[in-house]
Amino acid sequence: xxxxxxxxxxxxxxxAGIAEETLQLEAETxxxxxxxxxxxxxxxxxxxxxxxxxxxxxxxxxxxVSDGDEVLLFPPVAGG
Amino acid sequence: xxxxxxxxxxxxxxxAGIAEETLQLEAETxxxxxxxxxxxxxxxxxxxxxxxxxxxxxxxxxxxVSDGDEVLLFPPVAGG
Amino acid sequence: MKSCCFRRSPGADxxxxxxxxxxxxxxxxxxxxxxxxxxxxxxxxxxxxxxGETVLRLEYEVYKPxxxxxxxxxxxxxAEKFPHLHAQCVHREGLLEIGDxxxxxxxxxxxxxxxxxxxxxxxxxxxxxxxxxxKEFYASGDSGWxxxxxxxxx
Amino acid sequence: MKSCCFRRSPGADxxxxxxxxxxxxxxxxxxxxxxxxxxxxxxxxxxxxxxGETVLRLEYEVYKPxxxxxxxxxxxxxAEKFPHLHAQCVHREGLLEIGDxxxxxxxxxxxxxxxxxxxxxxxxxxxxxxxxxxKEFYASGDSGWxxxxxxxxx
Numbered sequence: 001x002x003x004x005x006x007x008x009x010x011x012x013x014x015x016a017g018i019a020e021e022t023l024q025l026e027a028e029t030x031x032x033x034x035x036x037x038x039x040x041x042x043x044x045x046x047x048x049x050x051x052x053x054x055x056x057x058x059x060x061x062x063x064x065v066s067d068g069d070e071v072l073l074f075p076p077v078a079g080g
Numbered sequence: 081x082x083x084x085x086x087x088x089x090x091x092x093x094x095x096a097g098i099a100e101e102t103l104q105l106e107a108e109t110x111x112x113x114x115x116x117x118x119x120x121x122x123x124x125x126x127x128x129x130x131x132x133x134x135x136x137x138x139x140x141x142x143x144x145v146s147d148g149d150e151v152l153l154f155p156p157v158a159g160g
Numbered sequence: 161m162k163s164c165c166f167r168r169s170p171g172a173d174x175x176x177x178x179x180x181x182x183x184x185x186x187x188x189x190x191x192x193x194x195x196x197x198x199x200x201x202x203x204x205x206x207x208x209x210x211x212g213e214t215v216l217r218l219e220y221e222v223y224k225p226x227x228x229x230x231x232x233x234x235x236x237x238x239a240e241k242f243p244h245l246h247a248q249c250v251h252r253e254g255l256l257e258i259g260d261x262x263x264x265x266x267x268x269x270x271x272x273x274x275x276x277x278x279x280x281x282x283x284x285x286x287x288x289x290x291x292x293x294x295k296e297f298y299a300s301g302d303s304g305w306x307x308x309x310x311x312x313x314x
Numbered sequence: 315m316k317s318c319c320f321r322r323s324p325g326a327d328x329x330x331x332x333x334x335x336x337x338x339x340x341x342x343x344x345x346x347x348x349x350x351x352x353x354x355x356x357x358x359x360x361x362x363x364x365x366g367e368t369v370l371r372l373e374y375e376v377y378k379p380x381x382x383x384x385x386x387x388x389x390x391x392x393a394e395k396f397p398h399l400h401a402q403c404v405h406r407e408g409l410l411e412i413g414d415x416x417x418x419x420x421x422x423x424x425x426x427x428x429x430x431x432x433x434x435x436x437x438x439x440x441x442x443x444x445x446x447x448x449k450e451f452y453a454s455g456d457s458g459w460x461x462x463x464x465x466x467x468x
Binding site: 184185188192194195196197198199200201202203204205206207208209258259268270272275276279280283 | 339342349350430437
Binding site: 089090091094125129133136152155156157158159160 | 416440461
């Protein structure tokens with residue numbers, strides 16, 4: 001089990017009702033975190049439309065997560 | 081013989097030393113006017129780099145000229 | 161990889177997130193260079209219609225630390241691909257009204273082709289890569305987060 | 315041939331030859347439309363170097379009657395090819411200094427692709443079709459008419 005701080009943005013934050021939480025998760029990759037928290041951020045968005053950052057660095061869904069990491073879950077972006 | 085008013089612009093006008101003149105020319109097309117006045121507008125520019133208008137309407141070098149027409153000879157353009 | 165043959169002032173290429181109105185005229189002046197023959201500017205304006213719904217206003221949420229670092233990457237990539245003199249991008253956050261400028265990109269370069277291409281590259285990448293989200297508020301009283309499938313072409 | 319699906323104010327698409335400074339900020343405001351989500355602007359600036367020669371200033375000669383009618387054709391073609399809301403072009407005549415804006419093109423449209431493409435089409439055509447000539451005055455004391463072979467890419 002890893003202790004991970006998960007931060008939700010925009011639609012994910014509204015769906016979760018909180019901006020961040022620290023969870024104990026069995027997770028190897030960023031994708032594992034996305035799926036483990038899917039019920040909380042309530043998104044039907046496919047993984048490929050979303051983005052992830054780990055400790056304020058853009059990451060891929062295959063990126064490994066370590067105990068103590070902060071994982072930022074981004075719903076589909078829409079700048080401009 | 082046709083009486084044609086020929087107007088020179090930019091480099092052509094500077095080379096000719098006049099902005100326009102009325103000439104009696106054996107000319108069927110705009111291209112004939114260009115070549116007949118080449119010594120006056122003194123351009124080494126190939127015909128394809130220059131443009132012509134007849135009576136204030138853009139024309140092609142194959143356009144026929146009629147007695148009394150005003151033929152505008154444009155050296156290579158360079159807007160912008 | 162082409163190298164850039166023009167001097168580049170340090171800090172001239174810049175991404176910024178603004179919580180007040182964008183002033184395109186003041187921004188374009190910052191890109192002036194006596195060696196620049198071309199300037200291309202892009203502005204994204206808030207429009208009153210999206211996917212058939214009447215939009216009243218819009219709210220941008222920006223995660224600044226990564227919006228800035230990712231924007232800097234985009235500007236650096238543009239400079240590699242389309243050597244130019246100066247480029248800048250400013251994106252708004254917070255509440256915007258119809259007609260407000262949400263994003264501005266400006267590029268100056270010796271010739272126009274690089275200016276157009278760099279400007280287009282920057283806005284295209286900014287729209288799909290920066291962690292920025294927009295929530296539209298509709299005349300119907302509803303509101304909704306715009307997702308990238310719907311806004312990709314805007 | 316695509317037909318344009320947006321209302322177009324009469325006289326909104328306009329070409330103008332100006333003998334005083336171009337004001338891009340005032341001009342872009344004229345293109346505002348609540349249905350516009352994108353604005354693309356291009357400016358041609360007088361630069362201090364052409365083909366290795368230092369340029370001090372520049373004089374534009376414009377044959378107005380045909381510059382205007384040909385410019386109107388270019389704007390009409392752009393509207394056919396890349397349906398947009400509004401487009402305008404202003405070109406200077408007379409003496410200009412380094413840094414002056416010689417030509418401005420602005421296009422507003424619902425989405426950015428048409429704005430970029432229409433703007434690019436207009437400036438490309440304006441440069442090669444309008445009866446406009448420029449004479450450069452060099453630091454060496456020489457002067458010369460710029461021909462389209464040399465300026466095509468600027």
